[in-house]
Amino acid sequence: MIDTAELVDNATGSQSRKVFWDKDVYQLELERIFSRCWLFLGHESSIPKPGDFLTTFMAEDRVILSHQADGSYKAFINSCTHRGNQVCHADSGNAKAFVCNYHGWVFGQDGALVDVPMEARCYHNNLEKSELGLKQVRVESYKGFIFGCHDPEAPPLQEYLGDFCWYLDTIWGGPDGGMELLGPPMKSLLSCNWKVPTENFVGDGYHVGWTHAAALQMIGGELAALSGNRADMPFDDLGLQFTTRHGHGFGVIDNAATAIHVNREGYQKFLEDNRGKVREELGPERERLYMGHWNSSIFPNCSFLYGTNTFKIWHPRGPHEIEVWTYTLVPRNADDETKRSIQREAIRSFGTAGTLESDDGENMSSATYVNQGRITRQGRLNSSMGVQREGPHPVYPGIVGVSFIGETSYRGFYRFWQEMLEAPDWAAVHANDDNWDEMWTNRNFWPDRMASNPDTSA
Amino acid sequence: MELHHAISSHYVMEARLLQDLQYREWFDTVIAEDIHYWMPIFEQRYVRDRRAEPTPNDAAIFNDNYEELSQRVDRLLTGQVWMEDPPSRIRYFVTNVEAYETAPDEFEVFSNVLVHRNRRQTEVYVHTLGREDKMRKTDEGFKVFSRKIIHDARVVQDKNLYFFA
Numbered sequence: 001m002i003d004t005a006e007l008v009d010n011a012t013g014s015q016s017r018k019v020f021w022d023k024d025v026y027q028l029e030l031e032r033i034f035s036r037c038w039l040f041l042g043h044e045s046s047i048p049k050p051g052d053f054l055t056t057f058m059a060e061d062r063v064i065l066s067h068q069a070d071g072s073y074k075a076f077i078n079s080c081t082h083r084g085n086q087v088c089h090a091d092s093g094n095a096k097a098f099v100c101n102y103h104g105w106v107f108g109q110d111g112a113l114v115d116v117p118m119e120a121r122c123y124h125n126n127l128e129k130s131e132l133g134l135k136q137v138r139v140e141s142y143k144g145f146i147f148g149c150h151d152p153e154a155p156p157l158q159e160y161l162g163d164f165c166w167y168l169d170t171i172w173g174g175p176d177g178g179m180e181l182l183g184p185p186m187k188s189l190l191s192c193n194w195k196v197p198t199e200n201f202v203g204d205g206y207h208v209g210w211t212h213a214a215a216l217q218m219i220g221g222e223l224a225a226l227s228g229n230r231a232d233m234p235f236d237d238l239g240l241q242f243t244t245r246h247g248h249g250f251g252v253i254d255n256a257a258t259a260i261h262v263n264r265e266g267y268q269k270f271l272e273d274n275r276g277k278v279r280e281e282l283g284p285e286r287e288r289l290y291m292g293h294w295n296s297s298i299f300p301n302c303s304f305l306y307g308t309n310t311f312k313i314w315h316p317r318g319p320h321e322i323e324v325w326t327y328t329l330v331p332r333n334a335d336d337e338t339k340r341s342i343q344r345e346a347i348r349s350f351g352t353a354g355t356l357e358s359d360d361g362e363n364m365s366s367a368t369y370v371n372q373g374r375i376t377r378q379g380r381l382n383s384s385m386g387v388q389r390e391g392p393h394p395v396y397p398g399i400v401g402v403s404f405i406g407e408t409s410y411r412g413f414y415r416f417w418q419e420m421l422e423a424p425d426w427a428a429v430h431a432n433d434d435n436w437d438e439m440w441t442n443r444n445f446w447p448d449r450m451a452s453n454p455d456t457s458a
Numbered sequence: 459m460e461l462h463h464a465i466s467s468h469y470v471m472e473a474r475l476l477q478d479l480q481y482r483e484w485f486d487t488v489i490a491e492d493i494h495y496w497m498p499i500f501e502q503r504y505v506r507d508r509r510a511e512p513t514p515n516d517a518a519i520f521n522d523n524y525e526e527l528s529q530r531v532d533r534l535l536t537g538q539v540w541m542e543d544p545p546s547r548i549r550y551f552v553t554n555v556e557a558y559e560t561a562p563d564e565f566e567v568f569s570n571v572l573v574h575r576n577r578r579q580t581e582v583y584v585h586t587l588g589r590e591d592k593m594r595k596t597d598e599g600f601k602v603f604s605r606k607i608i609h610d611a612r613v614v615q616d617k618n619l620y621f622f623a
């Protein structure tokens with residue numbers, strides 16, 4: 001049996017290296033995380049009209065996401081209920097029906113089996129078509145972002161996002177009109193465990209100055225000073241880090257939303273034009289977030305950078321490989337020219353040939369593959385940076401860490417990861433709702449810090 | 459025939475500069491100041507799908523002007539791209555070169571490119587590309603002012619596409 005207490009030690013902030021390598025751990029993740037959590041499927045902007053569909057993955061399962069005639073969305077497993085052939089091979093399109101290539105069974109927009117060839121002559125009208133629809137997935141959306149879930153016991157999407165909605169409302173559905181996604185996505189394979197990029201996006205401000213030294217120099221501007229981790233920067237005053245009940249988290253660098261973009265005038269102007277409304281409706285604390293640069297992950301395997309505006313899904317392919325999908329986030333209300341410019345810049349920095357993303361690939365794969373060695377694999381991974389310099393905050397929900405360079409969001413991610421692996425069902429998870437954050441023992445960190453230095457609050 | 463030979467030789471020279479990691483020399487020798495360097499993203503679509511082909515206003519892996527392409531070269535020359543230290547080994551196989559004169563001293567050229575990358579101890583990556591160039595002949599040789607690169611793989615099987623082709 002898998003000892004989840006050995007896999008993650010919350011008190012010291014460490015994990016067994018097996019979490020990146022072990023096949024049994026991966027099988028348990030498929031069962032207890034990917035078959036139970038809400039997973040990102042697509043954005044409404046990608047399938048705007050009835051009949052529009054796209055194909056995607058939920059972990060290793062292929063699914064079709066389809067816009068229904070009544071304006072709702074349905075998702076179903078992309079595998080024929082006859083002999084299992086994959087039903088749809090297009091990335092996207094508009095279809096009244098999906099026809100299986102093997103023997104020609106026809107499934108409707110809603111996944112129902114509507115027709116089979118020679119039904120009267122060869123099945124003698126004895127086929128129970130109503131029981132042979134494609135297997136349905138629960139679908140819900142939040143501010144246009146559509147998620148799917150296999151577990152009927154899972155809480156509704158909004159409850160699953162939980163406290164994180166307070167943060168997402170700043171950008172996804174905020175006073176500026178919210179955001180949408182531009183595709184088609186780039187897709188590539190990377191030989192790494194899915195958690196390496198997820199943890200990197202959720203909480204790794206530390207690697208930026210070192211891993212991306214070359215690109216930061218090339219881009220110049222605000223973040224060039226991070227290049228090479230210059231020791232004289234006041235990192236505690238440059239941003240914050242957040243984690244929440246269900247593992248979602250992010251780090252923010254203040255006033256740096258567009259800093260990774262070389263050509264940024266249009267987007268910067270859009271943010272300046274809207275920040276007043278954000279301040280008015282959501283308060284100065286969220287205006288601060290609105291103007292900042294976020295590195296974020298939505299548990300388990302969806303990540304994005306707000307500001308740079310790349311949006312990623314890390315579909316697992318076994319414990320040692322992922323398929324990376326990359327979209328671009330853009331403000332819905334920006335003009336077309338600004339949207340195009342954001343898309344070009346986001347892809348130039350974080351696409352398959354990204355000036356920054358290309359730096360990360362080897363970090364991801366080698367942190368996975370070194371664990372092929374049995375002795376290596378017996379070691380542990382450390383994520384203790386900034387332990388105790390974090391806690392509940394009087395304004396920001398969840399747990400807040402003091403610097404964007406720290407590992408608060410790593411600790412929150414692995415805390416929930418362990419909780420999910422240990423829990424036999426969602427009821428067992430709910431039982432921890434009131435004390436999920438008790439591992440953060442420095443309860444007075446923020447009140448004390450704000451009392452001694454009123455400027456550092458928000 | 460002479461034209462074909464001149465352009466083929468130019469491509470061989472271009473490939474050698476890239477294989478030898480002479481990125482700045484490559485850029486200065488081959489790239490015109492009005493370059494559009496473009497690798498669109500092609501979705502898998504049904505034949506009956508009537509949507510238009512991608513344009514430079516759509517998602518693209520490369521969609522660079524002169525300045526932007528030059529910045530990509532700069533990044534490789536900082537000496538701080540850890541993935542390229544020690545450097546990877548790359549080979550280009552350029553075939554099926556087909557050139558048409560479209561205006562005096564301007565040419566449209568089609569070619570196939572097979573790119574083979576080795577990294578570290580055992581990593582091997584292979585890419586096949588279709589390339590559609592527009593180039594002009596100058597006193598210094600041929601300069602490309604439009605390059606459209608069609609990557610054949612929908613899902614790229616490599617850590618990145620940070621190479622020039």
Ligand code: FES
Pocket residue numbers: 080081082083084085100101102103104105
């Ligand atoms: S497998 Fe789909 S129709 Fe037979």
Ligand SMILES: [Fe+2]
Pocket residue numbers: 207208211212356357360
């Ligand atoms: Fe990175």
